[in-house]
Amino acid sequence: MKVITANRLLNGDVVWLGESGNWVERVTLARTFEGKDQVAEGLSIGQQAEKNQEVVGVYEMDVTLEDGVLVPVRLRERIRAAGPTTHPQFGKQAQAVSA
Amino acid sequence: MYRYDEFDASFVNQRTEQFKDQVRRRLAGELSEDEFKPLRLMNGLYLQLHAYMLRVAIPYGTLNGRQMRKLAHIARTYDKGYGHFTTRQNIQFNWPKLEDTPKILEELAEVEMHAIQTSGNCIRNVTADHFAGAAADEIADPRPYAEILRQWSSLHPEFSFLPRKFKIAITGAPNDRAAVQVHDIGLQLARNDDGEIGFVVYVGGGLGRTPMIGRKVRDFLPEEDLLAYSEAILRVYNRYGRRDNKYKARIKILVHETGLEELKADIEEEFEKIRFGVLRLPDEEVRRIETYFAPPPLEVGPAVSAVVEARRGKDAAFAQFLKHNLNPHRVPGYTSVTLSMKPIGGIPGDASDAQMEVIAELAEQYGHDEIRISHEQNVILPHVKLEDVPAIYDRLAAAEIAEGNAGLITDIIACPGMDYCALATARSIPVAQRISERFGTADRQAEIGELKIKISGCINACGHHHVGHIGILGLEKKGEEFYQVTLGGSANENASIGEIVGRGFSSEEVVDAIENLVDTYLGLRSGKDETFLEAYRRVGEVPFKEALYGAA
Numbered sequence: 001m002k003v004i005t006a007n008r009l010l011n012g013d014v015v016w017l018g019e020s021g022n023w024v025e026r027v028t029l030a031r032t033f034e035g036k037d038q039v040a041e042g043l044s045i046g047q048q049a050e051k052n053q054e055v056v057g058v059y060e061m062d063v064t065l066e067d068g069v070l071v072p073v074r075l076r077e078r079i080r081a082a083g084p085t086t087h088p089q090f091g092k093q094a095q096a097v098s099a
Numbered sequence: 100m101y102r103y104d105e106f107d108a109s110f111v112n113q114r115t116e117q118f119k120d121q122v123r124r125r126l127a128g129e130l131s132e133d134e135f136k137p138l139r140l141m142n143g144l145y146l147q148l149h150a151y152m153l154r155v156a157i158p159y160g161t162l163n164g165r166q167m168r169k170l171a172h173i174a175r176t177y178d179k180g181y182g183h184f185t186t187r188q189n190i191q192f193n194w195p196k197l198e199d200t201p202k203i204l205e206e207l208a209e210v211e212m213h214a215i216q217t218s219g220n221c222i223r224n225v226t227a228d229h230f231a232g233a234a235a236d237e238i239a240d241p242r243p244y245a246e247i248l249r250q251w252s253s254l255h256p257e258f259s260f261l262p263r264k265f266k267i268a269i270t271g272a273p274n275d276r277a278a279v280q281v282h283d284i285g286l287q288l289a290r291n292d293d294g295e296i297g298f299v300v301y302v303g304g305g306l307g308r309t310p311m312i313g314r315k316v317r318d319f320l321p322e323e324d325l326l327a328y329s330e331a332i333l334r335v336y337n338r339y340g341r342r343d344n345k346y347k348a349r350i351k352i353l354v355h356e357t358g359l360e361e362l363k364a365d366i367e368e369e370f371e372k373i374r375f376g377v378l379r380l381p382d383e384e385v386r387r388i389e390t391y392f393a394p395p396p397l398e399v400g401p402a403v404s405a406v407v408e409a410r411r412g413k414d415a416a417f418a419q420f421l422k423h424n425l426n427p428h429r430v431p432g433y434t435s436v437t438l439s440m441k442p443i444g445g446i447p448g449d450a451s452d453a454q455m456e457v458i459a460e461l462a463e464q465y466g467h468d469e470i471r472i473s474h475e476q477n478v479i480l481p482h483v484k485l486e487d488v489p490a491i492y493d494r495l496a497a498a499e500i501a502e503g504n505a506g507l508i509t510d511i512i513a514c515p516g517m518d519y520c521a522l523a524t525a526r527s528i529p530v531a532q533r534i535s536e537r538f539g540t541a542d543r544q545a546e547i548g549e550l551k552i553k554i555s556g557c558i559n560a561c562g563h564h565h566v567g568h569i570g571i572l573g574l575e576k577k578g579e580e581f582y583q584v585t586l587g588g589s590a591n592e593n594a595s596i597g598e599i600v601g602r603g604f605s606s607e608e609v610v611d612a613i614e615n616l617v618d619t620y621l622g623l624r625s626g627k628d629e630t631f632l633e634a635y636r637r638v639g640e641v642p643f644k645e646a647l648y649g650a651a
Contacts, residue, residue: 007146007150009125009126009132009197010126010196010197010198011150011151011196011197011198012146012147012149012150012151012194012195012196012197013149013150014148014149050132051128051131052128053125053126053127053128056132056146057132057146073578074578075517075575075578075579075580076148076517076523079148079517079518079526080148080149083149084149084518084519084528085518085526085529086446086518086526086528086529086532087518090179090194091149
C-alpha cells in the first residue's frame with residue numbers, strides 16, 4: 001500500500017496527496033494506492049501539482065495500517081511525518097493532535 | 100577582521116537581487132523546479148526532509164558580534180529559534196520558507212554575509228584553524244591567505260561548473276587543527292631556511308565513500324605563487340576530473356587513478372604557463388590584506404591569574420573548563436576560550452538565538468569582538484584576557500555552553516543525520532546524545548582523556564567519521580538503523596583513515612559497543628598519558644576486536 005508525498009513549494013512543508021486531490025498535512029489523511037497502475041495515476045496527479053507550483057519532489061512511499069491508522073513503513077518517512085526525533089517541539093509532532 | 104570592499108558589496112547585492120527575482124519567477128511558474136534547483140543551490144538553499152535548509156557561509160570561520168547577532172535575529176525571525184554550526188565552519192538554518200529567503204539574504208548582506216558557494220560544484224568556503232591569529236604555536240595567521248583564496252575563487256567563471264565540489268583548508272600552525280589533509284587542497288603554512296613564508300601543499304584528500312589522505316605535491320610553495328599554483332591544480336582537475344560518475348568525480352579519484360607523479364607533472368606544467376601572469380601575488384597586496392586581520396592591541400599580562408587560580412581550587416567544574424577549553428595564546432596573559440556547543444545530552448553544534456546573543460555580547464565585552472566557529476562545531480573567543488575567564492565562564496554556564504569537554508569523549512562531531520537530511524540513511528544526533536549521556540560525568544570524561552568520536556548518518560561522511568579516533572557510520576539494513584564502527588582515524592598532522600573493526604551494531608547496541616571499546620582502552624593503556632589513539636596505534640585492532648566480538 002502506497003501514498004504519494006512531496007514538499008510544499010512555498011514553505012517546504014511535508015505533505016501527502018489526499019482523497020480529493022488536495023495536499024494534506026498528515027499522513028493519516030492521505031489517499032492510498034494499490035498496485036502499479038494506481039500508483040502511476042497518483043504520481044501523475046502529483047506531477048501536475050508540481051507544474052502548478054504547489055509542491056516539489058513528488059514520490060511514492062510505503063505505508064501500512066496500524067490499529068486502523070496509516071503509518072509510514074520506513075523510519076525516514078516516519079521522521080518526515082512527525083518531525084526531528086531530537087526536537088519533539090518542532091515539526092508536525094508539535095502541532096495539536098488531530099485525525 | 101576582514102571587511103567588504105566595494106566589489107564584494109556590489110556582487111553580493113547583485114546576487115541577492117537576482118535571487119529575489121528567481122524566487123518570484125519560480126512562484127509565478129516561469130521557472131520549473133529543474134530550472135530553479137541549481138539557482139537555489141548556488142545560494143545555499145537546499146530542500147531537506149521537513150523543510151528548506153539555508154547554509155550561510157562563515158568565511159574561514161571568523162565573524163564578529165554584529166554578525167552573530169544577525170544570525171540570532173534570523174534564527175528568531177525566520178526559523179524556529181536556533182541554528183546549527185557545521186563541520187565546514189558554516190551555519191545552517193533548518194526551517195526557512197522559500198518566500199522568506201530573499202529577505203534573509205538581504206539581512207545577511209547588511210552584515211557582509213551571504214550563502215554564495217555553500218553548495219554546488221564550485222570552490223566552497225575556505226576553512227582555517229579556529230585559533231588563527233591567536234595560537235602560540237602559529238607560524239603566521241592563515242586567514243589572509245584564506246581571504247586571498249576566497250577573493251580568487253568567488254564567482255570564478257572557469258571554476259563554477261567543476262566535476263564536483265572542491266574544498267580548501269589552511270592551517271598556520273604545525274599542529275593541524277583544520278584537517279587540511281582530508282581536503283581537496285590542504286595548505287600548511289611553513290617557513291623556509293631564509294625565513295620566508297610558504298605552504299606545504301596537499302592534494303586529493305577527502306572523506307565520503309572513498310576516504311583518502313591528501314598527497315603532498317609541494318614541500319614549499321612560495322607565498323607569491325599561491326593563486327597561480329591553486330589555479331593550476333583546479334585547471335588540471337577541471338580538465339581531467341571525471342564527469343561520468345558523480346561518485347568518482349572528486350579530485351582524490353583523479354589523483355588515485357592518474358598517479359601522483361603524472362598529476363604533479365601536469366600541475367607543474369600548467370603552473371609554469373601562468374606563474375608569472377596576473378595571478379602572481381604582489382607582496383604589497385598580501386601585506387594590505389594582512390592589515391584586515393591585524394591582531395587587536397593586546398597588552399602582555401601575567402601568565403597566571405590570581406583570580407583564576409583561586410577559583411580553580413574550589414570549583415571543580417570551572418577547573419575542568421580551564422583544563423580542557425583554554426588554548427595557549429601567543430600573548431602572555433591571554434587565552435583562546437572554547438565555548439562548548441556540546442552540552443551533555445545535547446545536540447552537537449546547535450545554538451539557540453539566545454545563546455548566539457550571549458556569544459555576541461561576550462565577544463564584544465571581553466573578546467575584541469572576534470568569534471570563531473570550529474570545524475568541530477564549537478565556538479571560540481580567540482582573544483580573551485586570562486583574568487576575564489571566570490566572568491565569561493559564569494555567563495556561559497548560565498547559557499548552558501560551559502561544559503569543560505573540549506577534545507573529550509563528549510565533544511562529538513555529528514552531522515544532522517536522518518533527523519533532517521534528505522541523504523541520510525540513519526540518525527546521528529540521537530547516538531551522539533546517548534554517548535554523551537553515558538560518559539557525561541566530569542570524572543569519567545577526564546579519566547578517559549582525549550578521544551574524538553565522529554558520527555555520520557550516511558556514507559557522504561559530513562560527520563568526518565573516517566577520521567574519528569572512534570568513527571560511527573549510520574546505515575540502513577533491512578529497514579533498521581545500523582552503525583558501523585571504525586577505529587584509529589585522525590584528522591591532525593598525522594592524519595589517518597579509521598579501519599572498520601567488524602560487523603556493525605543496531606541502534607540499541609551501539610552505545611554499549613562504544614563503552615566496551617573505551618573500557619578496553621582504559622584496561623590496556625600504558626598510563627594516563629597514553630591517549631586512545633596512541634594506544635590503538637601501539638596495540639592494533641586485535642584487543643578491541645576481541646572485546647567486541649570475542650576471541651576468533
